[in-house]
Amino acid sequence: MPSFDVVCKLDHHEVDNAVNQANRELKQRYDFRGTESSIEKTADGLVLKSNSEARLAAVRDVLRTKMARREVSMKSIDPQQAQPAGGQNWRQLIKLKEGIEKDEAKVIVKAIKDSKLKVQASIQGDTVRVTGKKRDLLQEVIALLKEGEYGPPLSFVNFRD
Numbered sequence: 237m238p239s240f241d242v243v244c245k246l247d248h249h250e251v252d253n254a255v256n257q258a259n260r261e262l263k264q265r266y267d268f269r270g271t272e273s274s275i276e277k278t279a280d281g282l283v284l285k286s287n288s289e290a291r292l293a294a295v296r297d298v299l300r301t302k303m304a305r306r307e308v309s310m311k312s313i314d315p316q317q318a319q320p321a322g323g324q325n326w327r328q329l330i331k332l333k334e335g336i337e338k339d340e341a342k343v344i345v346k347a348i349k350d351s352k353l354k355v356q357a358s359i360q361g362d363t364v365r366v367t368g369k370k371r372d373l374l375q376e377v378i379a380l381l382k383e384g385e386y387g388p389p390l391s392f393v394n395f396r397d
Contacts, residue, residue, distance in 0.1 A: 238374055239367040240395040241360075242344060242381065244336050244388035246312050251332065252277065254302040261298055268294075272325075275299055281331040282313075285321065292318055292326045299330075309389035333388055335362030340387045351380055371397060 255275050262268045262275070273286040273295050284299065286292040296315065304310070314331040321327035336344070341359045348357040348366065355368035355377055368374050378392050 237367050237369065238371050238395075238397050239365060240374055240378070241393050242336070242364040242366065243362070243391050243393055244312070244334060245391050245393075246332055246334050247308065250306040250308050251282075251303070254299065254306045254308060255282065257306075258295075258299045258302040261302070262295065281329055284328045284330065286326055287324050289318055289326050292328055296328065296330075311387065311389050336364060336388060336390075337362075344381065344386060344390075347380070347384055348377055351377070353377060353380075 255277055258275050262273050268291070271287045271291055273291055274284075275295065276283045276285070282299070284292055284295050286295050300310065303313070312333045314333055316329045316331065318326055318328040338359070341362075341364050344364050345357045345359060348355065353368070353373050353376055355366055355373050357364055357366045357377075366374060366377050368377070374395070381390055381392075
């Protein structure tokens with residue numbers, strides 16, 4: 237029986253490229269000279285550092301533009317509250333979202349069932365598996381999900397006949 241998985245995956249290579257490009261721009265721009273502004277990728281996400289809250293917002297804007305150029309979805313980032321990091325320094329964590337949460341998966345499954353297509357959708361961890369008898373039905377489900385607005389950016393993988 238044909239099937240595919242609906243997942244939310246982040247291209248970490250593109251995120252690394254965006255971080256590297258943003259750091260390069262921070263080093264070259266005149267308004268960031270002597271501010272020790274930087275972006276670092278950690279296990280928790282991206283850590284932005286600067287010497288003032290206004291400059292931290294500017295660093296975040298530089299990162300967003302670089303990520304947009306690398307086609308990383310803005311829905312997959314979750315900026316946390318900026319915090320003082322001692323002295324005049326400020327620090328902000330930006331979490332990277334991956335996987336489909338349980339509530340979002342339920343909304344996706346409900347949308348598939350409401351479409352009255354003859355397919356089955358089931359939640360399996362952080363993915364949603366869709367199975368059907370015909371490949372055309374699965375392609376209709378993919379088109380339906382691409383049209384809808386769901387929380388994370390969706391990807392369709394593991395398509396099998």
